[in-house]
Every structure is written in structure tokens, then in C-alpha cells.
Amino acid sequence: MVMEIQNPNPLSVTSEIETLAKTVYFQLDANTLVEQTLTRKLGEVSDTGALCIQTGKFTGRSPKDKFIVKDDFTRDTIDWGEVNIPISTATFERLLEKMSLHIKDKEVWVRHCYAGADPNFQMNVTVINTSPWANLFCHHLFLRPSQTDLKSYLQEWVILQVPEFLADPETDGTRQENFTVVDFTKKMILIGGSAYTGEMKKGIFSVLNFLLPHVHKVLPMHCSANEGLDGDLALFFGLSGTGKTTLSADANRKLIGDDEHGWAENVVFNFEGGCYAKCIDLSAQKEPQIFAAIKHPTILENVCFYSNTNEVDYANASLTENTRAAYPIYHIDNAKEISIGEIPKNIFFLTCDAFGVLPPISKLTTGQAMYHFLSGYTAKVAGTEVGINEPQSTFSACFGRVFLPAHPTKYAELLGKKLEAHPEVNVWLVNTGWTAGAYGTGKRISLRYTRAMVEAALNGKLTGQTYQTHPTFGVLIPQACPNVPTEVLNPRSTWQDKIAYDLQAQKLAHLFVKNFEQYKDAASAAIKNASPKTSTVSI
Structure with a gap:
């Protein structure tokens, strides 16, 4: 069932997004997100039931276009250089304002999820997307709170992903039109100009790579x-x-x-709730578990079909060598239900x-x-x-x-x-x-x-x-x-x-x-x- 709300809980989205968006789809199930993607002609279904989409110009991450806000909190704690590129608070705020205005009168998809299977180190993540399939990716790759968990959910980090918004490098302080900007003080990640879903996944991974050692010695x-x-x-x-x-x-x-x-001190725990597997040259013989996991509602990114069929040609790299399959971890038969080990x-x-x-x-x-x-x-x-x-x-x-x-x-x-x-x-x-x-x-x-x-x-x-x-x-x-x-x-x-x-x-x-x-x-x-x-x- 589709839940359309004009004014969701203020803890679930920023007030600007809540006010400006035409429709907010909140916490939709995977089946509905697949249906919405197909209805909007944003994807196709493979012969095994997977949702096949294309991420457009960017079929991989763009590390040179990832920035971290340099402020009093990060100035002396980040290893600045070619990997961690500084950007100003003013630039972040300008981009956030422009992105918020860009989605005026548009549809957005909002999802509460979290990273970290160990409750002692979980981080709540709210994602705001402008396509249903990007929100489905977050359903698969991040951990999924129960209905009980949602009742007490408190917003902690926010990802705002608007691939349709293109930055102006001359005025916005970016290298080119696409960007990922992490602000540790505001606890937000802005992603624009790129629909490649891996930017969201790795954006949160970078955040955890900073916070866990500093705060918890993990x-x-x-x-x-x-x-x-x-x-x-x-x-x-x-x-x-x-x-x-x-x-x-x-x-x-x-x-x-x-x-x-x-x-951590006594355990190893998964950050994620799914898998993001490379599938170039994939076959049932070489990777039987991954091959079997590619079914409804798995997302296949940037793959091609054999001519006049909906059968995926996994050897076809005409769009990219970095073809990917995103699926919830329970698609793997022998996945551990609670992904924590000793x-x-x-x-x-x-x-x-x-x-x-x-x-x-x-x-x-x-x-x-x-x-x-x-x-x-x-x-x-x-x-x-x-x-x-x-x-x-x-x-x-x-x-x-x-x-x-x-x-x-x-x-x-x-x-x-x-x-x-x-x-x-x-x-x-x-x-x-x-x-x-x-x-x-x-x-x-x-x-x-x-x-x-x-x-x-x-x-x-x-x-x-x-x-x-x-x-x-x-x-x-x-x-x-x-x-x-x-x-x-x-x-x-x-x-x-x-x-x-x-x-x-x-x-x-x-x-x-x-x-x-x-x-x-x-x-x-x-x-x-x-x-x-x-x-x-x-x-």
C-alpha cells in the first residue's frame, strides 16, 4: 500500500524538503518501489525478476568529486589531501539550499534505515531520493528497522540524493557538475549530478570510518x-x-x-543489510550464490539484454565494466540472520x-x-x-x-x-x-x-x-x-x-x-x- 503524506513526522525529513516537495512517499515496501519504477518507465524487468535500471552518465563513484566540510570539528581530525578534499560550510549551505529548491513540486522518496548490525554501534540514516529505484537500493543495502523500531526512530544522519541537480563549478565550489559533500557537523551527505547508487553506500561507510574509531575504538x-x-x-x-x-x-x-x-572489543558486525556485487561475466557456474540472488526485487545496474529478450547478457560491458547487483542479504541462502560474529x-x-x-x-x-x-x-x-x-x-x-x-x-x-x-x-x-x-x-x-x-x-x-x-x-x-x-x-x-x-x-x-x-x-x-x-x- 502506498503511503503518501504531505507533512510527515518532522524527524523523518528536513522541514524544507517536507514543505517544498509535491508528494513524499515514506517507507514504501520493495514491491511498491519496483512497481513505481516500472510505471514511470525508469526500468525494466529481467527474465529472473530483477529490476534493471541505468544510472546514466556515471556508472561508478567519482572520488575526485567527493568533499568534506572543513570546520572547527574536522579541521584537525581529517587527513586532508587528494583523498579528503575540503569544502567550506558556506558552499555546503548554498548547495543544500539550491538542491532543496530544485525538488520544489516534485516527488521524493524518504526512508528510515540504519547502519551497523550491533545495537551498541548503530547509526540511524534517513535517505531522501528523487527516484523510487534509488530508494529501493537503500532498502536493500542499509539495515531495515522493524515497525516497532520505527515508532521510536530518531533522525541522526540524512542523505539527500538529487541526481537531476547539477552544480555550477564556478559559483558552487565544486570540480564539476556532480558532487558528494559530507558535513560531519550537520550530519548530512549531499549527492548531486550522479545517480550512481554506490555514492550513498560509500558515503555512509566513510562516515563510519571516521566516527567509529574516534568515538568507540571500533x-x-x-x-x-x-x-x-x-x-x-x-x-x-x-x-x-x-x-x-x-x-x-x-x-x-x-x-x-x-x-x-x-x-569492536568482542564482536565483528556487518554495517549493511545487503550486498552490492559486481556482476560482469557472472554465471551460475562461477558464482552460484550471487547468480541465484538476482531475482525480484534485486536491482541490476547498467546491464544489457541479449537482443530482443529480457535475458541479461552479463558479458556485455558496453555501458560499463562496473555492472552491479544490489540485493538484500537474505537473498543469500546461508546468510546469517543477525549479521554479527565473534x-x-x-x-x-x-x-x-x-x-x-x-x-x-x-x-x-x-x-x-x-x-x-x-x-x-x-x-x-x-x-x-x-x-x-x-x-x-x-x-x-x-x-x-x-x-x-x-x-x-x-x-x-x-x-x-x-x-x-x-x-x-x-x-x-x-x-x-x-x-x-x-x-x-x-x-x-x-x-x-x-x-x-x-x-x-x-x-x-x-x-x-x-x-x-x-x-x-x-x-x-x-x-x-x-x-x-x-x-x-x-x-x-x-x-x-x-x-x-x-x-x-x-x-x-x-x-x-x-x-x-x-x-x-x-x-x-x-x-x-x-x-x-x-x-x-x-x-
Whole structure:
């Protein structure tokens, strides 16, 4: 049933929006939001029942157009620079006024929701959208309060998303027409010029990344999490393309969450109520759980159909490589009903090393864990020119640098304190990239072997193994692993030319050291001592 109200509870929306909007649709159910999207011809339905929409010009986040209001509260607490770009209070207020006037006599959709599955750390979030499908996205991705919860709901943070409003860079202080502006004092996020829904999700993640460590000493984490039958929790960190979703999706383990979590003193909890999965090249064979989750009322963003059908062509990247599926977490059959777990038993840092240097699995000390957490390394193939096979290193601190308002070392040190307080936690570095050579000459590590190594770590079958220290990176390489050939475990043994491997290892080590220069002055001695050993080498 559609609830149309001209004057909703003043705690649910700002008074200006409440007064100016033609109609306010408040807390609509998913079925109604799908119906409204179709009625307004803003989307189509796939053969599996998913709602397919297009986000227009922007099919991904625009980090260079995200700003934080610099005021007395944030002046000395935000790590200002290329990631956290300051903007004035006056600019924020001008944009808010213009956006409010822009929606005069228009429809808006309002939703109360929250972030943080642990009641001790929940943050109420009210979203105001100008399309029903954007509000449906918030229904899926944020946590959904019960009817009882709504009766006592108090507005805390507000997201105002108006993609149709375009800023004037000359007068509005933005870089271009699109923008995301976070104001920690007013507890508001303004999003204009972009309909990409991920801006809302990651906007709140950035807010939590700032508030949770400062207020509660909770470590916010850009990772997935699952839980074994005995309640043993595993965390999977990794940048795009490293296998985070693939390896954390395990039919034998309960899904806690797929992207954002907090580690409090005694628990790990999901920030979200859903999943936002990349679905380029998706298939039932490769990702059966995600494939099965794409049903009514899942949202599919920027996908294409096979000609003259409503069957999705997941291999079609003509609109974007960043095709996405947004669905509530209960679409995953083995998702845990209350997405909270105990202290993790195993942590996996996933990297796709196209240099062919890092071991397929290795164990890290606490210092090494902080170092690799700060580094956030993966690699990708450079360019598309014929004959160019040289890999490019990619570093993103804490596996999510663009979402960190504070200096990255603050998060690394907080991780270190967690690990020191819980020495039973195992931290593993897992290379899902190349072996027997770099990209172009070597081969991709078998997913079957990677799964076997992760399973062995989860089941404690690597605990009693003998380990060998990597001469350059100092990580501990197990000498044996069930269902994995011994020669696969040590990357140097897979290279035919051992000298070439040593040179490649030094090349990668130098890249790590060069990247770490930006953190060296603020890093602790334990982190610095975990740096790889470098020697003079032509790179």
C-alpha cells in the first residue's frame, strides 16, 4: 500500500524538503518501489525478476568529486589531501539550499534505515531520493528497522540524493557538475549530478570510518566475512579483482556480510543489510550464490539484454565494466540472520600479484599484517597495447584508501592493537594472481588450489606445518598443504629462471618501499621493521 503524506513526522525529513516537495512517499515496501519504477518507465524487468535500471552518465563513484566540510570539528581530525578534499560550510549551505529548491513540486522518496548490525554501534540514516529505484537500493543495502523500531526512530544522519541537480563549478565550489559533500557537523551527505547508487553506500561507510574509531575504538573494515559451523569467523580483505567475493562465498559457511564490517572489543558486525556485487561475466557456474540472488526485487545496474529478450547478457560491458547487483542479504541462502560474529579466527589479505612474486599463501606476523594492511597491494595488467605485458602495481591503504577520513596509520595501529589483544588470530597473505612467471609468461594460480589453501587455513591444517621464510618479503611459507602440490607453495620454485625471479622480487619490493614512504614518518617501529628487504637492482 502506498503511503503518501504531505507533512510527515518532522524527524523523518528536513522541514524544507517536507514543505517544498509535491508528494513524499515514506517507507514504501520493495514491491511498491519496483512497481513505481516500472510505471514511470525508469526500468525494466529481467527474465529472473530483477529490476534493471541505468544510472546514466556515471556508472561508478567519482572520488575526485567527493568533499568534506572543513570546520572547527574536522579541521584537525581529517587527513586532508587528494583523498579528503575540503569544502567550506558556506558552499555546503548554498548547495543544500539550491538542491532543496530544485525538488520544489516534485516527488521524493524518504526512508528510515540504519547502519551497523550491533545495537551498541548503530547509526540511524534517513535517505531522501528523487527516484523510487534509488530508494529501493537503500532498502536493500542499509539495515531495515522493524515497525516497532520505527515508532521510536530518531533522525541522526540524512542523505539527500538529487541526481537531476547539477552544480555550477564556478559559483558552487565544486570540480564539476556532480558532487558528494559530507558535513560531519550537520550530519548530512549531499549527492548531486550522479545517480550512481554506490555514492550513498560509500558515503555512509566513510562516515563510519571516521566516527567509529574516534568515538568507540571500533576498527572499520572494507572486507567480507563468513562464519563456520563452530562459529569461527573469517575476514577477507582485497581490492577489486582479487577474489574477495569468490572466496568468501562458501556454501559451507554462513555469510556475515560481503563488504563493510566493524571490529569492536568482542564482536565483528556487518554495517549493511545487503550486498552490492559486481556482476560482469557472472554465471551460475562461477558464482552460484550471487547468480541465484538476482531475482525480484534485486536491482541490476547498467546491464544489457541479449537482443530482443529480457535475458541479461552479463558479458556485455558496453555501458560499463562496473555492472552491479544490489540485493538484500537474505537473498543469500546461508546468510546469517543477525549479521554479527565473534572475534575472527582467520584474516585473509587477498592480492592478485601479476608480478608472479608473492606466495600463493603465507602467514604474517603482527608487524607484517599492519604493513600489508597499510600497503593494500594488488596488481593489474597495464594497458591494452599489443606486446605490452608489464604489470602495474596498485596500492590502496587498508584496502580502501578513498574511504578513510583519518590518516591510514591510525587504522593500521588499531588493527595491530586488536591482533596484540588476540594473538590467536591468524593473518594470511593470499596471492590469487600469477605464478611460474609474471603476467604474459606465467600462469594464473589455479582457483582450485587457492580454495584448498584457504580451506586448509580455516580448518587449522596449516597450523602444524613447517614454514620457510621468504628471503625478500619475510613472510612465512608453509612447506605442505592438503590438495596442493608442494612445488606450487614456493613461488621461486615455479620459475624456470630463478635469477629472473629474484630480480622480479626485488622490483616488487622496491615498489612496496616507494609506496610506503608516504606513511614512514607516522608508522610505528613494528610496521617499519616489516618492510621487505631491498638491494641495489635495476628497475
